[in-house]
Amino acid sequence: MRFTLNGKVVNVRAHPMKRLLDVLREDCHLTGTKEGCGEGECGACTVLVNGAAVTSCLVPVGQVRGARVTTIEGLKRHRALQEAFVSEGGAQCGICTPGMIMTASTLGPSPSLDEIRSALAGNLCRCTGYGGIYRAVQRAGKKKHGGRL
Amino acid sequence: MTAPRALRIVGKSVPRKDGLAKVTGLAAYIDDLTYPGLLYGTTIRSTIPCGEIASIHLDFDTTGFTIVDVRDIPGRNVVALIDDDQPCLVEREVRHYAEPILLLAHEDRERLLEARAKTRIEYRPATPVFDPERSPKVFKRLAIDKGSLDEGFALADVVVEGEYRVPHQEQLYIEPNGMLAIPAENGVTVHGSLQCPYYVQRALRVVLGLPAHRVRVVQVETGGGFGGKEEYPSMLACHAALLALKARRPVKMVYDRIEDLEATTKRHPGVIRHRTGVTRDGRLAAMDIDVLLDGGAYATLSAVVLSRGVLHATGPYRCDHVRVRGRVVMTHTPPNGAFRGFGAPQTQFAVEVQMDRIAETLGLDPVTLRERNALRAGDTTATGQRLGRDTSALRVLREAVRRTDFRRRRRALAGTNRGLGLSLFFHGAGFTGAGEVKLASKATLELVERGVRVRVASAEIGQGSRTVHAQIVAETLGLPYDAVEIAQADTDQVPDSGPTVASRTAMVVGGLLQRCAAEMKTRLAGLTPRQYLKAHGPLSVTKEYRKPPEIEWDEEAYRGDAYGTYGWACDVAEVELDPDTCEVRPVRVTAVAELGRVLHPVMARGQIEGGTLQAVGYALVEQVVMRDGRMANAQLANYLIPTTRDTPAIDVVLLERPYRHGPFGAKGVGELPMDGPAPAIANALRHLGFDVREIPATPERLMELTRKGKGL
Ligand code: FES
Numbered sequence: 001m002r003f004t005l006n007g008k009v010v011n012v013r014a015h016p017m018k019r020l021l022d023v024l025r026e027d028c029h030l031t032g033t034k035e036g037c038g039e040g041e042c043g044a045c046t047v048l049v050n051g052a053a054v055t056s057c058l059v060p061v062g063q064v065r066g067a068r069v070t071t072i073e074g075l076k077r078h079r080a081l082q083e084a085f086v087s088e089g090g091a092q093c094g095i096c097t098p099g100m101i102m103t104a105s106t107l108g109p110s111p112s113l114d115e116i117r118s119a120l121a122g123n124l125c126r127c128t129g130y131g132g133i134y135r136a137v138q139r140a141g142k143k144k145h146g147g148r149l
Numbered sequence: 150m151t152a153p154r155a156l157r158i159v160g161k162s163v164p165r166k167d168g169l170a171k172v173t174g175l176a177a178y179i180d181d182l183t184y185p186g187l188l189y190g191t192t193i194r195s196t197i198p199c200g201e202i203a204s205i206h207l208d209f210d211t212t213g214f215t216i217v218d219v220r221d222i223p224g225r226n227v228v229a230l231i232d233d234d235q236p237c238l239v240e241r242e243v244r245h246y247a248e249p250i251l252l253l254a255h256e257d258r259e260r261l262l263e264a265r266a267k268t269r270i271e272y273r274p275a276t277p278v279f280d281p282e283r284s285p286k287v288f289k290r291l292a293i294d295k296g297s298l299d300e301g302f303a304l305a306d307v308v309v310e311g312e313y314r315v316p317h318q319e320q321l322y323i324e325p326n327g328m329l330a331i332p333a334e335n336g337v338t339v340h341g342s343l344q345c346p347y348y349v350q351r352a353l354r355v356v357l358g359l360p361a362h363r364v365r366v367v368q369v370e371t372g373g374g375f376g377g378k379e380e381y382p383s384m385l386a387c388h389a390a391l392l393a394l395k396a397r398r399p400v401k402m403v404y405d406r407i408e409d410l411e412a413t414t415k416r417h418p419g420v421i422r423h424r425t426g427v428t429r430d431g432r433l434a435a436m437d438i439d440v441l442l443d444g445g446a447y448a449t450l451s452a453v454v455l456s457r458g459v460l461h462a463t464g465p466y467r468c469d470h471v472r473v474r475g476r477v478v479m480t481h482t483p484p485n486g487a488f489r490g491f492g493a494p495q496t497q498f499a500v501e502v503q504m505d506r507i508a509e510t511l512g513l514d515p516v517t518l519r520e521r522n523a524l525r526a527g528d529t530t531a532t533g534q535r536l537g538r539d540t541s542a543l544r545v546l547r548e549a550v551r552r553t554d555f556r557r558r559r560r561a562l563a564g565t566n567r568g569l570g571l572s573l574f575f576h577g578a579g580f581t582g583a584g585e586v587k588l589a590s591k592a593t594l595e596l597v598e599r600g601v602r603v604r605v606a607s608a609e610i611g612q613g614s615r616t617v618h619a620q621i622v623a624e625t626l627g628l629p630y631d632a633v634e635i636a637q638a639d640t641d642q643v644p645d646s647g648p649t650v651a652s653r654t655a656m657v658v659g660g661l662l663q664r665c666a667a668e669m670k671t672r673l674a675g676l677t678p679r680q681y682l683k684a685h686g687p688l689s690v691t692k693e694y695r696k697p698p699e700i701e702w703d704e705e706a707y708r709g710d711a712y713g714t715y716g717w718a719c720d721v722a723e724v725e726l727d728p729d730t731c732e733v734r735p736v737r738v739t740a741v742a743e744l745g746r747v748l749h750p751v752m753a754r755g756q757i758e759g760g761t762l763q764a765v766g767y768a769l770v771e772q773v774v775m776r777d778g779r780m781a782n783a784q785l786a787n788y789l790i791p792t793t794r795d796t797p798a799i800d801v802v803l804l805e806r807p808y809r810h811g812p813f814g815a816k817g818v819g820e821l822p823m824d825g826p827a828p829a830i831a832n833a834l835r836h837l838g839f840d841v842r843e844i845p846a847t848p849e850r851l852m853e854l855t856r857k858g859k860g861l
Pocket residue numbers: 034035036037038039040041042043044045046055056057058
């Protein structure tokens with residue numbers, strides 16, 4: 001199975017029905033993508049497929065043949081977002097954080113609070129009450145890309 | 150008290166120690182770890198709530214499987230905690246659904262799942278008890294008495310009675326429970342997602358019959374706990390270790406969400422009854438309170454949850470004549486256990502709704518009634534504790550009222566589909582009563598080339614323990630924040646600093662570290678760490694908990710200083726009702742809290758926001774549906790927690806009043822925000838005309854109230 005993972009073409013031998021989440025974590029050894037429920041409800045497993053946020057626990061790897069897959073490890077142009085998650089308290093226990101950041105990375109520049117809330121509605125966080133996450137996304141939106149980590 | 154020096158690091162929102170690893174996906178949680186030769190483990194659980202095992206059938210080819218049952222336990226078959234009544238594996242008697250009976254391990258997860266499906270257990274069922282009022286077994290009773298009820302009620306003009314009901318609640322950390330056990334020479338090492346390394350170590354010692362030095366427990370990055378990883382990990386660690394020792398290979402057990410929901414602990418449901426005597430001008434003359442908690446099948450931590458429950462049952466109010474009776478009982482449901490707040494959210498829900506009903510009865514507004522009765526410095530609590538200057542009930546109340554323009558806003562909303570309610574509450578910081586003395590926690594500080602290393606057993610579970618500990622140490626030593634590193638919570642590396650619970654990590658363990666740092670500073674005598682090491686060799690300082698002399702607690706009589714100090718808070722909640730569907734939208738919660746000293750403003754605010762939202766879920770949406778002793782909605786699709794869509798605006802106001810025994814004046818913060826939102830929301834619904842005495846206030850429940858004529 002060939003697809004592009006974080007900018008590099010990879011070829012994995014896996015059953016096409018194996019969950020993309022497991023392929024990433026076990027076959028590709030990228031464990032930044034997390035599992036919180038395995039049923040598409042929590043968003044901890046969010047990755048980008050051709051630029052769109054998807055829950056990788058619901059995607060059989062056969063479906064990403066030839067596609068571009070991006071995980072938290074390959075998120076390059078969003079340093080400001082990651083930095084803002086640290087400084088604004090967007091990450092506490094951190095288990096939702098990779099998925100949260102992947103979804104947030106699909107937002108346009110300077111998103112409104114409403115836009116942020118709608119975009120993140122499929123990502124659960126039990127620690128922050130979401131306030132720190134909103135502030136992080138807003139702050140990164142203002143600063144644009146390119147901050148230092 | 151001397152005037153505080155200007156602080157460089159404490160009180161500043163320095164970058165979290167674990168921030169970078171968490172936002173880049175590098176932080177390693179239990180399921181991210183792997184070992185050569187790793188096996189996966191799974192648990193075969195009971196499918197009845199009560200009865201006996203008749204027979205076990207393994208209808209699969211068992212070659213290649215490691216199978217553990219009760220006969221494989223080399224030590225005692227208990228999960229050691231308080232009462233030691235819970236077996237690690239069922240021998241014969243089943244006391245609840247999803248009770249562990251057999252353990253299987255295999256290197257292939259598919260084969261493991263097949264084997265699980267082909268394991269059949271036959272039972273001789275018995276009749277379960279689900280109603281705590283009919284329970285045959287009381288785990289613990291507690292009583293608090295102050296003054297005389299007869300005298301109190303004689304002074305009262307009016308008596309108000311009420312019964313309040315609170316439900317199960319699931320902690321719902323986003324990372325399910327997980328452990329990885331590795332056989333070691335003559336012992337075992339267990340890595341896991343957990344809050345209390347030394348609780349787990351003790352449980353392993355008892356089950357495996359091994360001395361402490363042969364059992365090593367290492368906390369790895371933990372994806373949330375909220376109490377849900379206080380006692381349960383001990384059970385899971387024992388299971389993983391039993392499999393690993395039998396297989397002589399590493400074994401990983403990570404629950405999926407369904408298993409985590411069905412088998413692990415929840416918040417205790419309860420029924421709380423109040424009978425309150427008040428004078429016409431709104432003074433509390435007598436409070437008679439009865440607390441009943443459902444402990445589930447085994448005692449686990451129920452006795453201490455009940456303790457915190459009864460100690461907070463009067464709310465932050467003065468009253469000369471009080472009687473509190475509490476009991477926690479057995480039912481044939483999975484054991485309930487620790488969850489942020491630990492009994493106090495249950496009892497303070499009851500008293501705060503009762504207060505609004507008293508105000509209503511007397512024709513007073515809710516603020517005035519609370520102002521008349523709020524505890525002040527010099528007052529005594531129900532256990533006779535005389536409160537110190539850091540008693541901020543009135544202060545948080547007035548600030549919340551001022552910020553929200555409460556009285557005017559409430560009048561303005563009258564007749565609309567919005568309601569406004571408030572709650573005033575407190576939360577004891579640290580262990581109850583003599584708990585801290587018994588724990589005798591230790592902390593160690595060690596000099597290293599670059600600065601110092603903190604060695605404590607406190608678990609970073611998202612609350613920011615590593616960061617605040619480093620702040621306290623750096624500030625005290627006069628070193629940069631980056632010069633403080635934090636050792637992993639590994640029983641081979643850190644002393645027993647007690648469990649990471651009870652809002653004690655910053656206040657108690659942080660206090661020990663402050664003392665370590667102060668002594669180290671003296672010993673350094675102006676040298677840099679590098680200079681000192683070169684001149685004098687290694688240096689480490691260990692301190693043990695010392696009870697402040699004025700704290701006195703009598704466990705027998707249940708009198709005295711229940712806690713070293715309390716955090717104080719007031720919540721104002723505004724809600725909007727859809728009159729057709731009875732759906733409630735929480736619009737805004739204003740949370741005003743006094744925390745002693747705020748060590749890290751961003752993280753303190755995050756604790757309050759997170760706790761507040763968890764409690765909004767408790768008030769409105771979170772519902773564990775128990776059917777025949779089994780959680781019927783054990784899926785995230787069916788057990789709902791607040792999402793970004795149903796989150797109110799949360800305004801956080803942090804007030805300070807340094808506590809003299811806390812590091813830089815800090816008190817605990819973790820649990821306080823869990824106590825207030827549910828009653829504030831119930832009282833906002835009361836403002837809308839709904840007599841809410843039971844949560845969650847779901848649309849179905851509100852419609853029921855409407856029908857009974859108590860609603861709009
Ligand atoms: S693990 Fe995929 S949505 Fe929860």
